[in-house]
Amino acid sequence: MTIVHIQIHEKIHHGAKNPTIVNFDLTLNAGEFVCLVGQSGCGKTTLLNSIAGLDSNYLGEIRIGNKTQNPQIGFVFQQPCLLPWRTVRENIELVFANQNRIQKSQIDNLLDFMKLKVYENAYPKQLSEGMKRRVSIIRAFAINPDLLLMDEPFVSLDAPMAREVRELLQQLWKNRPHTVLFVTHDLREAIALADRLVFLTSRPMRVLKEIHIPIDRHQRNSEEIENFRNQLFQNYAELQPLL
Amino acid sequence: MVFSKIFPSISIVSFLSLWYVLAWFLHSPLLPSPENVAQVFWRHCQSGELPHHLSVTLLRLIMSFTISMLLGCVIGIALGISEKLNAFFDNWLVIFLNVPALVTVILCYVWFGLTESAAILAVVLNKVPNVIVTLREGTRALDKSLLNMAKCYGFTRMKTLRHVILPQLHPFLMSATRSGLALIWKIILMVELLGRSDGMGYQLQLFFQWFDISSILAYTVAFVGVIQLLEFLVLKPLDNLALRWR
Numbered sequence: 001m002t003i004v005h006i007q008i009h010e011k012i013h014h015g016a017k018n019p020t021i022v023n024f025d026l027t028l029n030a031g032e033f034v035c036l037v038g039q040s041g042c043g044k045t046t047l048l049n050s051i052a053g054l055d056s057n058y059l060g061e062i063r064i065g066n067k068t069q070n071p072q073i074g075f076v077f078q079q080p081c082l083l084p085w086r087t088v089r090e091n092i093e094l095v096f097a098n099q100n101r102i103q104k105s106q107i108d109n110l111l112d113f114m115k116l117k118v119y120e121n122a123y124p125k126q127l128s129e130g131m132k133r134r135v136s137i138i139r140a141f142a143i144n145p146d147l148l149l150m151d152e153p154f155v156s157l158d159a160p161m162a163r164e165v166r167e168l169l170q171q172l173w174k175n176r177p178h179t180v181l182f183v184t185h186d187l188r189e190a191i192a193l194a195d196r197l198v199f200l201t202s203r204p205m206r207v208l209k210e211i212h213i214p215i216d217r218h219q220r221n222s223e224e225i226e227n228f229r230n231q232l233f234q235n236y237a238e239l240q241p242l243l
Numbered sequence: 244m245v246f247s248k249i250f251p252s253i254s255i256v257s258f259l260s261l262w263y264v265l266a267w268f269l270h271s272p273l274l275p276s277p278e279n280v281a282q283v284f285w286r287h288c289q290s291g292e293l294p295h296h297l298s299v300t301l302l303r304l305i306m307s308f309t310i311s312m313l314l315g316c317v318i319g320i321a322l323g324i325s326e327k328l329n330a331f332f333d334n335w336l337v338i339f340l341n342v343p344a345l346v347t348v349i350l351c352y353v354w355f356g357l358t359e360s361a362a363i364l365a366v367v368l369n370k371v372p373n374v375i376v377t378l379r380e381g382t383r384a385l386d387k388s389l390l391n392m393a394k395c396y397g398f399t400r401m402k403t404l405r406h407v408i409l410p411q412l413h414p415f416l417m418s419a420t421r422s423g424l425a426l427i428w429k430i431i432l433m434v435e436l437l438g439r440s441d442g443m444g445y446q447l448q449l450f451f452q453w454f455d456i457s458s459i460l461a462y463t464v465a466f467v468g469v470i471q472l473l474e475f476l477v478l479k480p481l482d483n484l485a486l487r488w489r
Contacts, residue, residue, distance in 0.1 A: 052395045073395060081392040085410045085488040094406060095396040123488045143396070 004028040004147050004179055006051060008060035013046070020046050021058070022204040028147070031177040035190035038200030039241070044183040047205065048075070048149045051181070065146050074140030074178070076150040080132035082124040089120040092139045103142070110138040113175075114168055130161040137169055141176055150182040154189070166192065170217075187232075191215075191225045199239055209239060275457040284461035292446075297465055300443040303359075303431050307366035308423060314367070315374020315419065320412075322375065323382020339372040344430050348437055357438040362431075369430050374419045381415030382408075413485050420478065424470060 004027065011021035020043040028034050038044050049055040051062055052075050064071035082091045092107050111117045114134040124132055133153055140148055153169075154162040170193065173180065184190050190197055191213060199208040211232070215224055232239060259277050266276035275283075287293035322329040322336075348365040355361035385408060393403045409416075435444025443462055450458040 049391075054391050054394055075392070075395045077388060077392065079388055081388050083389065083406060083410070085485075086406070094398075094402075097397070097399075125488070139396075 005063045011058035019204045033180045033195045035182045035194035042202045043205035071146040074145035074148040076140045076153045080136040148178045148180045280460045283457040296446050299441045307363050311367050311370035315371045319375040319378025320382050323379040344369045352438045362434045366430050377419040381412045
């Protein structure tokens with residue numbers, strides 16, 4: 001399993017005077033689910049884009065696993081980013097350079113697990129928003145990523161639908177525990193999902209505090225989540241703008 | 244649904260009826276009746292004259308259309324992607340868009356002689372700027388998030404072009420194709436009229452000198468018919484295939 005090390009000394013957007021990210025240092029352990037919590041516009045998406053290789057204009061180093069291998073990165077974007085002219089199945093299959101029988105059966109399993117098997121030949125416009133998110137999650141898991149990036153994937157879903165997709169994600173991750181870096185500004189969501197919370201400052205963004213969640217995953221009901229949130233409130237004054 | 248099928252037929256019948264009534268009312272050789280044009284059309288077909296000149300013009304259309312679309316697509320996509328290239332060539336584009344077709348045709352014949360290649364070049368120079376502009380706008384409108392997705396998942400350039408870029412450019416390609424066919428055939432007639440000894444344009448010039456309106460209309464009907472066939476047999480099915488997801 002992979003260990004991810006992210007070290008960004010400085011990231012300045014083209015034409016901007018002030019840096020978006022400074023002295024950002026974060027290590028992810030293999031199979032760890034880490035949630036980045038920060039205010040909107042602090043630079044979380046910029047960070048994920050840099051890690052995914054979509055933006056290489058920064059000073060620093062991002063190391064995913066062994067340097068010699070070409071790391072596989074799965075990305076669940078804020079929007080589902082599905083090709084409207086391809087079916088659900090084709091959208092997932094496209095991320096493979098060459099498909100084989102094992103991959104096909106793996107996609108079958110994932111579609112089954114995410115309750116989308118009957119929609120495999122549907123086009124994205126025929127799906128609800130929640131279904132589209134599930135397809136983009138399947139696509140990211142299908143490649144067995146060394147690192148899975150998730151950028152507020154439930155941001156525009158209504159609460160019941162977001163809860164449903166979140167629960168499916170939790171079950172899926174339990175079966176396939178990839179290393180995940182999940183961005184959110186919803187602390188309750190972060191507590192429900194993460195092994196570790198990483199709080200971020202506003203711009204220029206850097207790590208403000210890291211907190212491991214001591215509660216067992218099975219016991220994370222809404223009451224436990226609310227209690228833990230209140231503890232954070234009481235114990236860490238510097239985090240209050242983020243809570 | 245029923246209306247959408249019946250209305251086009253009613254529209255054509257109305258057009259022919261109007262033409263027929265006008266021709267009957269004017270009773271002048273300047274506006275022959277549809278019946279008369281049909282007879283002339285058949286006569287030209289039987290003599291083999293119309294098929295010969297039509298095929299010559301169509302060949303020129305296919306060649307100049309293919310070259311224009313290929314060049315226009317490559318340059319248009321490049322300008323859409325690169326801001327620097329666009330900043331440099333934008334003024335050139337405006338100049339070429341505004342040079343009258345007649346000027347380009349005359350200059351090509353003066354510079355390169357009354358040859359087939361000069362004729363094709365004149366048509367291409369007139370059409371390429373339109374294709375470039377259409378494709379440039381299409382490229383600028385590409386969904387960046389889908390391109391990011393392709394990059395993140397390691398799509399090759401070919402795979403990105405085929406599965407992400409071309410489907411998004413499809414409406415712009417079809418628009419360039421349709422407007423291109425309409426524009427090119429008009430320019431080809433001018434090119435043939437000014438400097439070729441065969442083709443529809445050359446024939447129309449002869450008919451104009453003889454004031455043979457029936458033959459002018461017969462040739463026009465033949466060409467419009469071919470373009471309509473192309474629309475129904477090639478472009479529409481291609482459109483339906485590419486847009487079946489909608």
